Amino acid sequence: MNDQDQEKLSLFLDGALAPEDAAEVARLVATDPEWKAAHRALKLSGEMMRAPVEQAARSANFDGLWAGIEGRLPAPERAPSLLERLRAFLTPPVLVGLAAAAAAAAYVATRPAPTPAPASPSPGLAATPRIAPAPESALAAAPADASEPVVIEGIESEGSKTVLVSQPVEPGGTTVIWLLDAPDAAGDGAAAPTTDDDPI
């Protein structure tokens, strides 16, 4: 038997030969001792090779096979959670912007409503129609205590006038700065208050 005969015999065992060739090989195996021995040897070797594979296949445990495969696969990209997205979004500049917006909202929410100038104690002036109510401003933000008295810090009089200051005894009283003429030759003090109407 040559190599071609061995190949043909192998194909015969695999059932891969054409019917005429298979019939010829079957006749040779049945009639020729050499072909018969080769056929038997090849068949045994095939069985010897198949047996361990089949045995291993039978004894193999396929439980958890897919889980193992999945475990070795690279993890798919996971969608970031809400917290992760917030962390990525709230960078320091954004936090500054949000803080500014919050401060502005608090300012607008807590800002007192504009109040008109009081009707008293300036009614005479308020009667002038061109005077508009004073809205809240940076000035008004610092609350002015109208009960505080007017303070005279300094007086300079280089002429003949005498300056007297009448300060209120009680809080909220009236401050009057008197400018008095010196008595003239006739002894007329003019606008100077008399004993009865001395302002101080």
Added chain:
Amino acid sequence: MSVLQRFRAGLLGLGALLVLGVLAPAGDAAAGEPGLRLKVSVIQATKEKAAPDPALAKIQGELQEAFAGYQGFKRLQAEEKLLSSDTPVKLELPNGESAEFKHQGLEKNLHKIRFTLAKSKVNLDLKAPLKKMFYQAGMKHGGGILILAMYLAPVGEPPAPDKPTP
């Protein structure tokens, strides 16, 4: 630029505008540009009893109490001036005198005012709170005296042009 980046940039811009909006008024105040109105009513007081001036109706009682020797009060002039620390504000009075006012700053909610009566050669430095009436009185005029009723108020809107009110 992604949507998130554009949103973030927009939010930053909005925040910056809001910060400027919130801080701007405080900045003006801190810069010493408060804007201050001075209202002055020039009143003639006489010892003769006269019908109450409707223009003074609401301070009639205060006038009678503070100037007890006088029984007639008539408003001659009403002025409203915007005070400045740069230039004195001048007010011509019916007796020929001129009064000048200059804002000299703010100290513990009291406005420092330099008040000058030029012809009388009198200068006064005073501190007054907002919305509190105070008076200067004693200058002779028309058989009585002149009373300047003064009142400081924050700026609402620019005052109308001067218009003497009899």
